[in-house]
Amino acid sequence: MGKSDIVHLKPGRIEMSEKDRPKLFTIGPSQKDPDDCELIKNQTSFPPGMELLTNQVAGHMNNGKTLGMLREDGTVLKPITKPLNGQTEIDFYEELEKTREDTLLELKEFVPKYYGTKTITINNKEIKCIVLEDLTKNFKEPCIMDIKIGKRTWDPLASYEKIISEDKKYQDTKRELGICIPGFLIHKISNGRSCRYGKEFGKKLNTETIKEALKTFLNADSGLSRELLLQLLVDLWRILHWARRQRNIRLFSSSLLLIYDAKRLKQYISNNNVGLSKSSSYTPCTNTNRSVHLYKPLSLMKLNDDCPCTGFSGQFTKEGPILKSTPSTKLARFATTTTTNTNSDHPWQKHISKLRRVHSFQNNYDKDLQKMRKDYTHMLDDLVNEQRNEVWTSVKMIDFAHVFPAEHAEVDKNYLEGIENLIKILESFLSETVNT
Ligand SMILES: Nc1ncnc2c1ncn2[C@@H]1O[C@H](COP(=O)(O)OP(=O)(O)OP(=O)(O)O)[C@@H](O)[C@H]1O
Numbered sequence: 287m288g289k290s291d292i293v294h295l296k297p298g299r300i301e302m303s304e305k306d307r308p309k310l311f312t313i314g315p316s317q318k319d320p321d322d323c324e325l326i327k328n329q330t331s332f333p334p335g336m337e338l339l340t341n342q343v344a345g346h347m348n349n350g351k352t353l354g355m356l357r358e359d360g361t362v363l364k365p366i367t368k369p370l371n372g373q374t375e376i377d378f379y380e381e382l383e384k385t386r387e388d389t390l391l392e393l394k395e396f397v398p399k400y401y402g403t404k405t406i407t408i409n410n411k412e413i414k415c416i417v418l419e420d421l422t423k424n425f426k427e428p429c430i431m432d433i434k435i436g437k438r439t440w441d442p443l444a445s446y447e448k449i450i451s452e453d454k455k456y457q458d459t460k461r462e463l464g465i466c467i468p469g470f471l472i473h474k475i476s477n478g479r480s481c482r483y484g485k486e487f488g489k490k491l492n493t494e495t496i497k498e499a500l501k502t503f504l505n506a507d508s509g510l511s512r513e514l515l516l517q518l519l520v521d522l523w524r525i526l527h528w529a530r531r532q533r534n535i536r537l538f539s540s541s542l543l544l545i546y547d548a549k550r551l552k553q554y555i556s557n558n559n560v561g562l563s564k565s566s567s568y569t570p571c572t573n574t575n576r577s578v579h580l581y582k583p584l585s586l587m588k589l590n591d592d593c594p595c596t597g598f599s600g601q602f603t604k605e606g607p608i609l610k611s612t613p614s615t616k617l618a619r620f621a622t623t624t625t626t627n628t629n630s631d632h633p634w635q636k637h638i639s640k641l642r643r644v645h646s647f648q649n650n651y652d653k654d655l656q657k658m659r660k661d662y663t664h665m666l667d668d669l670v671n672e673q674r675n676e677v678w679t680s681v682k683m684i685d686f687a688h689v690f691p692a693e694h695a696e697v698d699k700n701y702l703e704g705i706e707n708l709i710k711i712l713e714s715f716l717s718e719t720v721n722t
């Protein structure tokens with residue numbers, strides 16, 4: 287970074303005055319006009335203990351026009367550069383703090399912890415920031431993907447120009463699937479290098495290549511891991527379950543942040559004796575390209591065949607997600623079989639373990655057990671810290687700068703459709719997973 291420097295930029299666009307904006311929550315004191323907005327360029331000194339969030343994958347970056355996300359002591363600071371959007375996001379988090387409404391209370395689980403706001407001074411300029419839990423803080427080698435949800439990414443107050451510019455972007459994936467990928471970062475297991483994919487990459491994706499991008503994110507060239515997929519899916523199913531019921535809000539241009547630890551995935555793969563791919567180039571896994579390590583998950587794919595929805599039924603018991611019912615006796619067995627080794631406190635752990643073991647009913651369970659017994663490292667890990675061994679992924683909802691009240695207390699179909707399609711793609715990957 288170069289010398290500290292402030293540049294004056296052309297004003298940000300405001301589509302409507304604050305007083306005209308329909309209020310979802312009480313709007314606080316208005317902020318300064320963006321005409322006055324001075325942003326930071328090449329500044330070298332942040333307040334003590336503060337630094338750029340180097341693993342930021344999307345959104346307004348530190349690029350000379352905007353100040354990117356900052357990191358401080360297990361938190362991230364999101365600078366507010368557009369007062370209206372910033373206030374909407376603050377109001378959203380403040381409302382969650384005090385809500386008693388069931389689905390909003392539930393939503394709190396899916397968003398980063400909120401620590402209020404903080405005004406920092408950079409180059410003599412005061413910048414108000416939203417302070418949130420750093421979702422990446424516990425990951426040694428975080429792989430992070432920002433997935434924006436919804437066909438429509440402009441809010442009800444957007445100007446004509448904003449609507450056109452939003453609709454032009456990420457056209458193929460947004461229109462067909464209601465999702466787009468503005469950025470991701472991976473630590474590649476096959477060659478030990480980190481790779482960043484930005485919005486220009488995301489904008490070129492279509493309904494097929496987005497699947498490859500997701501597999502790239504999942505380090506699929508080292509073996510598409512069922513364990514990893516299931517951990518992500520369980521969180522996504524919970525968010526889907528919420529989105530199917532909530533009738534309070536509409537989320538525009540909001541993202542899901544998917545994170546997993548490449549270090550843990552690597553350990554998981556080596557503990558399960560799955561060799562790494564020799565080639566560093568990515569070969570998409572296809573159904574016709576199965577090796578002996580591959581197996582078909584019991585039912586998810588079948589369940590999805592004639593169904594516009596995902597394999598998830600939308601229902602949870604306190605033990606976990608319920609998949610769609612099926613006459614299959616194999617699934618019936620799966621659904622009633624109990625597993626041991628579920629010491630975790632997580633109420634769903636038992637159920638998730640069942641999902642992990644589904645393949646065993648089709649393959650040879652004893653063989654699997656023998657393999658596990660042989661795997662000393664794996665067992666030792668289990669004994670030392672079962673919980674640590676279980677969860678090395680996170681899925682959270684982020685970016686609430688365009689939250690609006692629900693219309694006629696209806697579900698947010700725009701959001702719902704996007705998340706359902708994402709889940710369907712990830713569920714479809716289960717049929718290509720290696721035995722890890
Ligand atoms: N709580 C968090 N913990 C860790 N990283 C985060 C967190 N929130 C956001 N990020 C990182 O910052 C990026 C941008 O976040 P966010 O979408 O909130 O910003 P934005 O500037 O409003 O984005 P946009 O330009 O899409 O409106 C995310 O893609 C992610 O990499």
Ligand SMILES: O=P(O)(O)O[C@@H]1[C@H](O)[C@H](O)[C@@H](OP(=O)(O)O)[C@H](OP(=O)(O)O)[C@H]1O
Pocket residue numbers: 368371439452455468485539687
């Ligand atoms: O993916 P891209 O091409 O970076 O597009 C940006 C993205 O849609 C952001 O959500 C939006 O910020 P807002 O959510 O604040 O509207 C930003 O608007 P901006 O250019 O007006 O900042 C766009 O440029």
